[in-house]
Amino acid sequence: MQVSFDRMMGRLSYCTSLVFVYYFLMFFLRTDSYPSECTLPFPRSYVVYHLSDREVIDVDGKLDDSAWDSVSWTEDFIDIQGPDFKKPRFRTHAKMRWDDKFLYLGAYLQETDVWANQTKHDSVVFQDNDFEVFMDPDGDTHWYKEFEINAINTTWDLELNKPYLNGGTPNSSWEMPSMKSAIFVAGPINNASVPDKYWTVELALPFTNLVDHSPTASAPPNNKDQWRINFSRVEWHVRNVHGHYEKVPNVPEDNWVWSSQSAINMHLPERWGFIQFSTDAVNATEFVRTPNWPVYSALVMIYDAQKKFIAVNGYYTADLDQLEIPVAVRTGQCQYEPAVQVIKTYSFKATVSPVDQRLPVGHIRDDRLIWFNDRSSNLKLQV
Ligand SMILES: *[C@@H]1O[C@H](CO)[C@@H](O)[C@H](O)[C@H]1NC(C)=O
Ligand SMILES: *[C@@H]1O[C@H](CO)[C@@H](O)[C@H](O)[C@H]1NC(C)=O
Ligand SMILES: *[C@@H]1O[C@H](CO)[C@@H](O)[C@H](O)[C@H]1NC(C)=O
Ligand SMILES: *[C@@H]1O[C@H](CO)[C@@H](O)[C@H](O)[C@H]1NC(C)=O
Ligand SMILES: *[C@@H]1O[C@H](CO)[C@@H](O)[C@H](O)[C@H]1NC(C)=O
Ligand SMILES: *[C@@H]1O[C@H](CO)[C@@H](O)[C@H](O)[C@H]1NC(C)=O
Numbered sequence: 001m002q003v004s005f006d007r008m009m010g011r012l013s014y015c016t017s018l019v020f021v022y023y024f025l026m027f028f029l030r031t032d033s034y035p036s037e038c039t040l041p042f043p044r045s046y047v048v049y050h051l052s053d054r055e056v057i058d059v060d061g062k063l064d065d066s067a068w069d070s071v072s073w074t075e076d077f078i079d080i081q082g083p084d085f086k087k088p089r090f091r092t093h094a095k096m097r098w099d100d101k102f103l104y105l106g107a108y109l110q111e112t113d114v115w116a117n118q119t120k121h122d123s124v125v126f127q128d129n130d131f132e133v134f135m136d137p138d139g140d141t142h143w144y145k146e147f148e149i150n151a152i153n154t155t156w157d158l159e160l161n162k163p164y165l166n167g168g169t170p171n172s173s174w175e176m177p178s179m180k181s182a183i184f185v186a187g188p189i190n191n192a193s194v195p196d197k198y199w200t201v202e203l204a205l206p207f208t209n210l211v212d213h214s215p216t217a218s219a220p221p222n223n224k225d226q227w228r229i230n231f232s233r234v235e236w237h238v239r240n241v242h243g244h245y246e247k248v249p250n251v252p253e254d255n256w257v258w259s260s261q262s263a264i265n266m267h268l269p270e271r272w273g274f275i276q277f278s279t280d281a282v283n284a285t286e287f288v289r290t291p292n293w294p295v296y297s298a299l300v301m302i303y304d305a306q307k308k309f310i311a312v313n314g315y316y317t318a319d320l321d322q323l324e325i326p327v328a329v330r331t332g333q334c335q336y337e338p339a340v341q342v343i344k345t346y347s348f349k350a351t352v353s354p355v356d357q358r359l360p361v362g363h364i365r366d367d368r369l370i371w372f373n374d375r376s377s378n379l380k381l382q383v
Helices: 005-030 293-313
Strands: 045-050 093-098 104-112 130-138 144-149 155-160 180-186 198-204 226-235 237-242 244-248 254-257 273-280 335-341 347-354 361-367 370-374
Touching: 005 130, 045 226, 093 226, 093 293, 104 130, 130 198, 144 198, 293 361
Parallel strands: 045 093, 045 273
Antiparallel strands: 093 104, 104 198, 130 144, 130 226, 144 155, 180 198, 226 254, 226 273, 237 244, 335 347, 347 361, 361 370
């Protein structure tokens, strides 16, 4: 069959005009067509499934309960400075479940040299190789919890009223009395003559303690609640000295994390990952990103830029043009309107108002505290 040239051209221009109309409409109708620099990369996320009536986790260090088999691992941990840095020598990943009392955690740490020296509860566990959990249930960056454990089940649990960089003080008196912890080592411990395969950490962390000082977080969480969390693994370089392990002198430790911090610092809660609690059947639900992420991103960008600014100039600025933030953020091309208020040059508060007025207004202070007008809404999913 012969198709005439005219008809072909007719069809083509018909298609062309349809395409044109499509883009014309999209230009005016799209709500997500903001420059990419308006938001920070979204951190890692994981859906934590409630145990069913038939499931039990026996905290014995071995991740052999069927409740573990049915859920997926997190992504493998990467270098704390980001994915462009050297890939960790050993694999690390974790799993989570929950019931009405505990957040359960199972972690796998590939390792040829399992060793540990710290034996006293609340000692500085990261002087040994360790597994660490950081949790900020209400996502405001203040009063977050930190937990560390080594390969002989020595634990350190503490809370920080605010991040270290903001003058926070660690409180080691903070305890989780009903916490359960156990370790399994595939191979001997503290014996440099025999290579190991891995160690696993199994934890049950009580919700009632995790929400201390977080009045808007619920214990146990509700279906769909989201918390900020991150994991890290500290790994020292060791050598075999007559069958015993010794640290290689003058070599810094490696830090491997779930969600990259882009800095050698775990105390940046705004960069931690998200967990979403679910009462649905395993794998039956999707992680949902908070609609407040663009506003949250702007708060963090302004905060970081103010800290850079004061380091150079000795004071904070209320002039957005003086801050090292993307042009789009400064010039109203994003889905929000930022404003900064400086109080006596050494204190500031930034406010970011979303264009979509159904969403709450966000705030950040020079001590890193983040809050939304509807106080608990920084992690809320529903508008
Ligand atoms: C859930 O998904 C993970 C990862 O794909 C899979 O390993 C697991 O078997 C699934 N569990 C169920 C109960 O379908
Ligand atoms: C591990 O430590 C916890 C306290 O953190 C303790 O309750 C538990 O009995 C210890 N388990 C083993 C096997 O030592
Ligand atoms: C440290 O934690 C303990 C136990 O939760 C608490 O009683 C105490 O008030 C905390 N101290 C500070 C300074 O927050
Ligand atoms: C390490 O294990 C080997 C083989 O079991 C044993 O002969 C040796 O005594 C152990 N060394 C130490 C320091 O425990
Ligand atoms: C563990 O402690 C012993 C005794 O103090 C020390 O000789 C050894 O170097 C330590 N091991 C490591 C890996 O730091
Ligand atoms: C974990 O924390 C590190 C350091 O703050 C960060 O680079 C990384 O993105 C965080 N990971 C997640 C999943 O939050």
